[in-house]
Amino acid sequence: MSFEPHAEATRAKPAQAQSHWLRRLWRAAPTKPGQTYGVPGEGRTLPISVGAVVLALVAWQAVTALGLVAPLFLPSPVQVVQKFVAILQSGYTGAPLWLHVLVSAARVFAAFALACLIGIPLGLAMGMSPVMRGLFDPFLEFYRPIPPLAYLPLMIIWFGIGETSKVLLIFLAVLAPVTLGARAGVRSVAIEQIHAAYSLGATRAQVLREVVMRAALPEILTALRIGVGFGWTTLVAAEMVASTQGLGYMVLSASQFLQTSTVLVGIILIGLIAWVFDLSMRALERRIVPWKGRM
Amino acid sequence: MLEIRRVSVFYPGAEGSEPVEALRNLDLEIGPGEFVVALGASGCGKSTLLNLIAGFLAPSFGQLRLDGAPITGPGRDRAVVFQKHALMPWLNVIDNLAFGLKLQGVAREDRYAVARRFLSLLGLEQFETSPVYMLSGGMQQRVGIGRALTADPRILLMDEPLGALDALTRERAQELILKIWRAQDKSVFLITHSVEEALFMGTKLIVMSPRPGRITHRFDLPFSRRFLDGQSARAVKAAPDFIEMRETILRIIFADEEQAA
Numbered sequence: 001m002s003f004e005p006h007a008e009a010t011r012a013k014p015a016q017a018q019s020h021w022l023r024r025l026w027r028a029a030p031t032k033p034g035q036t037y038g039v040p041g042e043g044r045t046l047p048i049s050v051g052a053v054v055l056a057l058v059a060w061q062a063v064t065a066l067g068l069v070a071p072l073f074l075p076s077p078v079q080v081v082q083k084f085v086a087i088l089q090s091g092y093t094g095a096p097l098w099l100h101v102l103v104s105a106a107r108v109f110a111a112f113a114l115a116c117l118i119g120i121p122l123g124l125a126m127g128m129s130p131v132m133r134g135l136f137d138p139f140l141e142f143y144r145p146i147p148p149l150a151y152l153p154l155m156i157i158w159f160g161i162g163e164t165s166k167v168l169l170i171f172l173a174v175l176a177p178v179t180l181g182a183r184a185g186v187r188s189v190a191i192e193q194i195h196a197a198y199s200l201g202a203t204r205a206q207v208l209r210e211v212v213m214r215a216a217l218p219e220i221l222t223a224l225r226i227g228v229g230f231g232w233t234t235l236v237a238a239e240m241v242a243s244t245q246g247l248g249y250m251v252l253s254a255s256q257f258l259q260t261s262t263v264l265v266g267i268i269l270i271g272l273i274a275w276v277f278d279l280s281m282r283a284l285e286r287r288i289v290p291w292k293g294r295m
Numbered sequence: 296m297l298e299i300r301r302v303s304v305f306y307p308g309a310e311g312s313e314p315v316e317a318l319r320n321l322d323l324e325i326g327p328g329e330f331v332v333a334l335g336a337s338g339c340g341k342s343t344l345l346n347l348i349a350g351f352l353a354p355s356f357g358q359l360r361l362d363g364a365p366i367t368g369p370g371r372d373r374a375v376v377f378q379k380h381a382l383m384p385w386l387n388v389i390d391n392l393a394f395g396l397k398l399q400g401v402a403r404e405d406r407y408a409v410a411r412r413f414l415s416l417l418g419l420e421q422f423e424t425s426p427v428y429m430l431s432g433g434m435q436q437r438v439g440i441g442r443a444l445t446a447d448p449r450i451l452l453m454d455e456p457l458g459a460l461d462a463l464t465r466e467r468a469q470e471l472i473l474k475i476w477r478a479q480d481k482s483v484f485l486i487t488h489s490v491e492e493a494l495f496m497g498t499k500l501i502v503m504s505p506r507p508g509r510i511t512h513r514f515d516l517p518f519s520r521r522f523l524d525g526q527s528a529r530a531v532k533a534a535p536d537f538i539e540m541r542e543t544i545l546r547i548i549f550a551d552e553e554q555a556a
């Protein structure tokens with residue numbers, strides 16, 4: 001009996017000896033004041049991400065330096081950077097790099113703005129009204145899973161090979177997630193909040209404006225982030241036909257001449273621009289919906 | 296004057312089962328300045344009754360009238376305090392308090408002036424511009440009560456507003472509600488699971504019983520007057536007749552439960 005506490009202590013030892021991160025797999029560490037305990041996936045990721053990217057770059061460089069892959073298939077990171085500098089200095093197919101970036105960004109953001117202008121009110125209306133939902137749901141759900149490449153020919157037949165068909169194609173890709181996000185946002189409002197507003201004398205319009213639209217904001221912002229991602233995904237398809245400028249055009253035409261490093265420059269640029277935009281959206285999110293997930 | 300006449304409520308039952316008779320032939324009046332408290336086992340129809348008065352639910356049979364006019368929906372003469380405060384997290388404390396006035400189109404300065412009065416009544420002066428999601432549960436509940444009061448309703452409807460609070464905070468909130476009730480001369484309908492709270496706060500107590508939900512006992516209560524006339528809450532709750540009454544009510548509720556079981 002008397003050595004029971006001692007036995008307890010020795011049994012506790014191995015757990016103590018376990019390394020810090022291994023223990024965190026089983027149990028969250030107590031939080032600092034102002035944080036919430038036990039939030040799934042809570043914790044800093046920046047150092048890990050930086051490490052992962054550096055590791056990938058090193059592996060890439062190693063694979064190419066050792067001659068394991070022919071440069072035609074995979075040029076080394078150094079070669080890609082050199083290509084980037086070259087395009088930066090002398091442009092690509094007669095247009096400076098900034099123009100390619102600008103043209104593509106303009107197409108994506110014009111389509112994105114249009115999709116917000118139409119998709120957010122439409123989604124809110126579909127969330128609020130069974131009539132609107134009944135009217136638009138079949139069309140939205142029908143076209144949503146169709147890959148934009150499939151209706152690109154239709155766009156070209158209807159709207160020609162100019163800017164209109166390009167922007168429309170991207171617009172359609174962005175519209176569905178934005179609309180669905182706004183519609184789901186309506187559902188995310190707590191029924192007690194709506195009841196409270198009504199019992200304080202709110203009209204239906206006021207409930208929509210002062211409660212539903214505010215409560216839907218986090219979901220809408222998430223949908224915008226997803227939507228603009230779809231926009232960049234569709235960019236290359238949109239610039240497939242009759243383009244002489246744009247990052248998508250650059251990637252496609254370079255691929256036809258097997259200029260792999262130019263293809264990579266284009267891909268990395270598209271990725272970086274989309275990523276920077278997403279970061280700024282997240283910063284915006286923290287500013288305008290600081291209460292997200294907190295109540 | 297709120298009049299509830301022979302009201303019955305049937306909820307559609309689960310797939311293939313009988314409809315649930317949540318309330319049967321219920322009669323109740325809530326006069327001006329009256330503080331009516333409802334007690335009863337879980338599922339006896341208290342929230343159903345509150346939703347009827349609030350106008351969220353229409354009775355299957357019977358009538359509800361407020362000053363002679365039938366209740367046809369929710370309105371700002373009947374503000375609700377919910378069990379879970381249901382505050383708007385995108386608004387700070389004072390904007391939550393002033394929310395009802397904003398809906399009525401009152402100018403910002405005017406509605407803040409009103410809301411600030413409640414802010415100090417509720418002991419939340421330092422938190423005027425705090426986001427509500429950073430307040431403690433008891434503070435959030437106080438904001439919820441303040442929000443209903445700021446809208447200046449005729450009747451205050453409260454569904455277990457203090458259930459989640461600790462004993463001390465709860466007693467402070469009880470005192471606060473009583474003082475505001477006295478000062479503003481409103482009618483109150485309060486649902487609680489605490490017999491002590493019911494006795495301490497109400498002028499009129501109804502005890503309800505389930506399957507079907509109905510009022511089985513009614514009492515007039517003297518205790519809140521004693522508090523408002525200057526006795527301490529502790530003294531009121533420790534008085535022999537208070538304790539005796541508490542035991543009586545508890546016996547009734549337990550007997551009801553055994554009968555139902």
Ligand SMILES: Nc1ncnc2c1ncn2[C@@H]1O[C@H](COP(=O)(O)OP(=O)(O)OP(=O)(O)O)[C@@H](O)[C@H]1O
Binds near residue numbers: 306307308316335344
């Ligand atoms: N929306 C609903 N659909 C079907 N039945 C319901 C619904 N709401 C309540 N009921 C039933 O009506 C009865 C009364 O419910 P009510 O919520 O009014 O009880 P309560 O007295 O408020 O209980 P509690 O003290 O647990 O809050 C219960 O038997 C419940 O199952």
Ligand SMILES: [Mg+2]
Binds near residue numbers: 341342343454
């Ligand atoms: Mg209830």
